[in-house]
Amino acid sequence: MSRFLYFLIFTNMMAIITTPIPRILLVQSADGAIGSMIIGTLAGVLFTYITVKFFAQFPGMDLIDLLQTYTSSWVRIPITIYFTIFWFIAGLITLVMTVFLLITFLTPEMSIYIITLSILITVFFGVLLKSKSVLFTLEIVFILMIPVGLLMFFKLYSAPEVEWDQARLAIMHINQVPKYGSIVATIFVFLGCSNLIIFNRYFKEKQKVSLLSLGAITLFGVVMLVTSYFIPIGLSGFDRIGQLIFPWTSSADAVRMKFGLIERVVFIFMFIFVTIAFVSIIIHWHISYKLILSIFRLKALQVKQQNFTPFLVVTVFLLIGLWITALLTQYELYQYTRYYYYTIPLFIAVFFLTMMAIKRGASK
Amino acid sequence: MTESKKPEMPPFMKSISEALPSSFDVLHVPLTLDDAHVHLLYMKTVVDGLTLQQSIIKPFYELDDERKFGAYIQGLPNRLDPPQPDELLIMLTSGFVLVYADSTYSILEIRKLGNTLQGPTISETTIHGPQLSLSEDLETNVSIVRQHYHQPNLYVETHQLNDKSNMSIALLYDEKEVNVDVLRRVKEKLDGLDEPLIQSAGELAVRLTSRRFTLFPTSILTERPDRIVYNLTGGKIILLVDNSPYAIVLPVIFFDFMVSMEENYHTYVISLYNTLLGWFGLLNCLLLPSLYVAFTAYSPEVLSSELTLTMAGSRIGVPYPSFIEVIIMLFFVELLTEASVRLPRSINAAATTVGGLILGTAATEASLASNVLIMIIAIVAISTFVIPMNELGFAVRIVRLLIILFTTLFGLIGLISGLLLLIVHLTNMDSFGEPYLRIGWRGKRSEKMVNSE
Numbered sequence: 001m002s003r004f005l006y007f008l009i010f011t012n013m014m015a016i017i018t019t020p021i022p023r024i025l026l027v028q029s030a031d032g033a034i035g036s037m038i039i040g041t042l043a044g045v046l047f048t049y050i051t052v053k054f055f056a057q058f059p060g061m062d063l064i065d066l067l068q069t070y071t072s073s074w075v076r077i078p079i080t081i082y083f084t085i086f087w088f089i090a091g092l093i094t095l096v097m098t099v100f101l102l103i104t105f106l107t108p109e110m111s112i113y114i115i116t117l118s119i120l121i122t123v124f125f126g127v128l129l130k131s132k133s134v135l136f137t138l139e140i141v142f143i144l145m146i147p148v149g150l151l152m153f154f155k156l157y158s159a160p161e162v163e164w165d166q167a168r169l170a171i172m173h174i175n176q177v178p179k180y181g182s183i184v185a186t187i188f189v190f191l192g193c194s195n196l197i198i199f200n201r202y203f204k205e206k207q208k209v210s211l212l213s214l215g216a217i218t219l220f221g222v223v224m225l226v227t228s229y230f231i232p233i234g235l236s237g238f239d240r241i242g243q244l245i246f247p248w249t250s251s252a253d254a255v256r257m258k259f260g261l262i263e264r265v266v267f268i269f270m271f272i273f274v275t276i277a278f279v280s281i282i283i284h285w286h287i288s289y290k291l292i293l294s295i296f297r298l299k300a301l302q303v304k305q306q307n308f309t310p311f312l313v314v315t316v317f318l319l320i321g322l323w324i325t326a327l328l329t330q331y332e333l334y335q336y337t338r339y340y341y342y343t344i345p346l347f348i349a350v351f352f353l354t355m356m357a358i359k360r361g362a363s364k
Numbered sequence: 365m366t367e368s369k370k371p372e373m374p375p376f377m378k379s380i381s382e383a384l385p386s387s388f389d390v391l392h393v394p395l396t397l398d399d400a401h402v403h404l405l406y407m408k409t410v411v412d413g414l415t416l417q418q419s420i421i422k423p424f425y426e427l428d429d430e431r432k433f434g435a436y437i438q439g440l441p442n443r444l445d446p447p448q449p450d451e452l453l454i455m456l457t458s459g460f461v462l463v464y465a466d467s468t469y470s471i472l473e474i475r476k477l478g479n480t481l482q483g484p485t486i487s488e489t490t491i492h493g494p495q496l497s498l499s500e501d502l503e504t505n506v507s508i509v510r511q512h513y514h515q516p517n518l519y520v521e522t523h524q525l526n527d528k529s530n531m532s533i534a535l536l537y538d539e540k541e542v543n544v545d546v547l548r549r550v551k552e553k554l555d556g557l558d559e560p561l562i563q564s565a566g567e568l569a570v571r572l573t574s575r576r577f578t579l580f581p582t583s584i585l586t587e588r589p590d591r592i593v594y595n596l597t598g599g600k601i602i603l604l605v606d607n608s609p610y611a612i613v614l615p616v617i618f619f620d621f622m623v624s625m626e627e628n629y630h631t632y633v634i635s636l637y638n639t640l641l642g643w644f645g646l647l648n649c650l651l652l653p654s655l656y657v658a659f660t661a662y663s664p665e666v667l668s669s670e671l672t673l674t675m676a677g678s679r680i681g682v683p684y685p686s687f688i689e690v691i692i693m694l695f696f697v698e699l700l701t702e703a704s705v706r707l708p709r710s711i712n713a714a715a716t717t718v719g720g721l722i723l724g725t726a727a728t729e730a731s732l733a734s735n736v737l738i739m740i741i742a743i744v745a746i747s748t749f750v751i752p753m754n755e756l757g758f759a760v761r762i763v764r765l766l767i768i769l770f771t772t773l774f775g776l777i778g779l780i781s782g783l784l785l786l787i788v789h790l791t792n793m794d795s796f797g798e799p800y801l802r803i804g805w806r807g808k809r810s811e812k813m814v815n816s817e
Contacts, residue, residue, distance in 0.1 A: 118774035263668035
C-alpha cells in the first residue's frame with residue numbers, strides 16, 4: 001500500500017480526539033462501549049479491506065471518473081451529492097469541535113468568530129490545493145507530528161496519574177450488550193480509506209493489501225481507541241467520566257511535565273490534535289469540493305480563462321462553517337453528531353452499491 | 365601606411381563595416397605583402413591582440429603567399445563560415461574576427477576572455493570543501509565544471525539570450541540522469557524569454573519563474589563548483605551565464621536549500637548534527653518572535669509558571685503590547701543586518717557590534733523592550749545565518765513577519781494556522797513542474813530523479 005494511504009487512514013484515526021467520538025464512547029462506558037468498539041473495529045477493518053481492494057482494480061481513477069465512465073448520470077448525480085454532503089459534514093464536525101475545544105481551553109476570551117476565522121483562512125487555501133499537494137501537505141504535517149506524538153504516547157502511558165485500576169474496572173463491563181451508537185462511532189474511526197474516492201487518482205500503481213498492512217491499520221486504530229477511551233477513564237475515574245463535556249482533554253490536563261518548558265502537557269497534545277484537525281478538515285472538504293465541482297460549474301463565473309466556481313464553492317463552505325459554529329451549542333453538537341454517525345450504515349450501503357454498479361458497468 | 369595606399373576593401377566586408385558604428389575600436393586592418401592581400405575586420409576591445417598577432421598576422425608574413433595563407437586559415441580550429449549579416453554583427457561585437465583571404469570569408473573566434481580569475485567563495489563558505497568559486501567567464505566556468513566532472517554524458521548546450529545583452533548561456537546536464545520533461549520545460553522558458561535586458565544569473569533565475577509575485581526562490585544560485593557537480597549527479601540542470609560568477613540550479617525542492625556542502629565532507633553523525641542545527645535555526649528564525657507574542661499576549665498559561673513569571677517580570681515597564689515591541693526590535697535587527705552587508709568589510713564588524721550592543725542595552729534600560737525579547741531577537745538574528753542558502757534566509761525573514769501578523773491577530777492558534785498556511789503554500793508551488801515541498805524518500809527509485817540531494 002502507498003504510504004499516503006496510511007497517512008489518510010491514520011489521520012482520520014488521530015482526528016477522532018477533535019470529534020465527539022470519545023465522548024460518545026465514554027458516555028456509554030458502563031453500557032457496552034467495549035463490545036461496541038470491538039465490533040466496530042472488526043467492521044471498520046473489513047470496510048478498509050474491501051474499499052482498498054476495490055480501488056486497487058482501477059489504479060489512477062477516482063470515483064468521479066469511474067461514475068462518469070461506467071454509470072449513467074441519474075445514478076451519478078444523486079450519489080455525488082450525497083457524498084458531498086457526507087464529507088462536508090465530517091469536516092464540519094471536526095471544525096466545530098476544534099473551535100469549541102480552543103475556546104474552552106486555550107483562548108476563552110476571544111470571539112468565536114475570530115477563532116473560527118483563524119482556522120478557516122488556512123483551510124480556504126488548503127481546500128483549493130491540487131489533490132496531489134493535499135497529499136504532500138498531509139505527509140509533511142504527519143511527519144512533523146511524529147516526534148510530538150511519540151512524546152505524547154510516552155507521557156500518557158508512563159504518567160503516574162493514570163489509575164490503571166479504573167481502566168480494569170472499565171474492562172469489567174465487556175459483557176454488556178453493544179450499542180448501535182457506539183458501534184457506528186467506532187466504524188467512523190476506520191473510514192479514512194474511503195478518502196480514496198478522490199485520492200485514488202494519484203495511486204497509479206496497484207495497491208496490494210497485505211495482512212501486515214491490515215495489521216498495522218488495526219493496531220493503530222486500536223491504539224487510538226484505547227488512548228481516547230481508557231486514558232480518560234484512568235485519569236478521571238470510571239464512575240463520573242460520562243459527565244465531562246471534553247472528557248479526553250480535561251482528563252489529559254492532569255498529566256504534568258515537571259521539568260519541561262511547557263508544564264501542562266495537554267497543550268502539546270492540543271497542538272498535535274489541532275494540527276491534525278486542520279489537515280482532516282482540509283482533506284474532508286477537499287473531497288467534498290472536488291465532488292461538487294464534478295457536477296456543477298457555473299458559466300457565469302467564467303472570466304477569461306479562469307473559472308471562479310471553485311472559489312465560490314469554498315467560500316460557501318466557509319460561510320456555512322462559520323454560521324454553524326456560531327449557531328451550535330455544545331449539547332446540540334453532540335446530539336447532531338450522533339445522528340450523523342447513525343447514518344453511517346446507510347453511507348456504507350450506498351458506498352458498496354456504488355461499487356457494485358461500477359463493477360457491473362466495468363464488466364460490460 | 366597612408367590612406368591613399370590602403371587597398372580597396374572587398375564589397376561584403378565593406379557593407380559589414382558600414383553597418384558597424386564608427387567607434388574607435390572598430391578596426392579594419394589590411395595586410396599586404398607583395399601581391400598578397402588579406403583584410404581583417406574586428407573590434408579591438410573584445411579581441412585578444414596577442415593571439416591575433418600570433419595566429420593570424422605573423423603566419424601571414426611567414427607564409428608569404430595568399431593561397432597558402434588561405435589554406436592555413438581554413439584549417440584553423442576556431443574558424444567558422446560567416447553567417448547572416450545580422451548574426452555576424454553580434455559575433456563581431458563579442459570577439460570574432462572577420463578575415464578575407466584568398467577570396468573567401470572566414471570568421472575566427474579570437475575572443476579576449478573576461479574575468480577568468482576564480483575568487484574565493486563568499487556566500488557559501490565551507491571549511492573543508494573547495495575554496496574557489498566560479499569565475500566570471502562562461503568558457504572558464506564550463507571548463508571548471510568539466511574538470512570537476514569527468515563524464516562523457518555531461519552535455520553542454522549553449523544558447524544566446526535574445527535581449528539587448530545577447531549574453532551567451534550554457535545549459536549543462538548529465539544526459540543519463542536528467543529529467544527530460546524538466547529539460548524541455550526549461551528550454552521552452554528560455555526561448556520564450558521576453559525581457560529587454562538580462563545581466564546576471566540572478567536576474568535570469570527570476571525571469572525564468574512563471575509567477576510574478578513569488579517569495580520563495582524556485583532555483584538555487586550557487587557559486588560553488590562542488591555544489592554544481594553534486595546537483596548534476598542528482599539529475600538537475602545547471603545554467604551558466606556569461607559574466608556572472610553564479611550558476612543556476614534547476615529544478616529544486618525546498619530541502620535543497622537546507623543542504624550545506626560542508627555536510628558532505630564530514631562523518632555521518634557530524635553532518636547529521638549540522639543538518640539538524642540548520643533546521644533548528646530555520647525553526648527558531650521563523651517561530652521564536654511569534655511564540656513570544658503568543659505567550660506574552662495571548663496564552664501565558666501554556667508555559668510553566670516560573671517561565672511565565674520571568675517573562676512577565678522582564679516586561680515590567682514596557683509601555684506597549686508585545687507585538688509592537690517585537691516588530692520594532694525585529695526592524696532594528698533587520699536594519700543592522702542590511703547595514704552589515706552594505707558597509708565595507710573593514711568597518712562592518714565594528715558597526716554591527718556597536719549598533720547591536722548599544723541598541724540592546726539602551727532599549728532595555730529605557731524599558732522599551734524586555735530583556736527576554738532582546739535575547740530572542742539576538743537568537744533569531746544569528747539563526748538567520750545558520751540557514752545554508754542565502755536566498756532562503758531572505759524568504760524566511762519575510763515569512764516571519766507574516767507569521768507574527770497571524771499570531772498578533774489570532775494568538776497561539778494563529779501561529780499554528782500561519783505555519784500550516786506556509787506549508788500549504790510551499791506544497792502548492794512547483795519548480796519547473798516538480799513539486800516544491802515534498803519528502804523524497806531516498807530508497808525509492810521512482811522518486812530519485814530530482815530528489816537525490
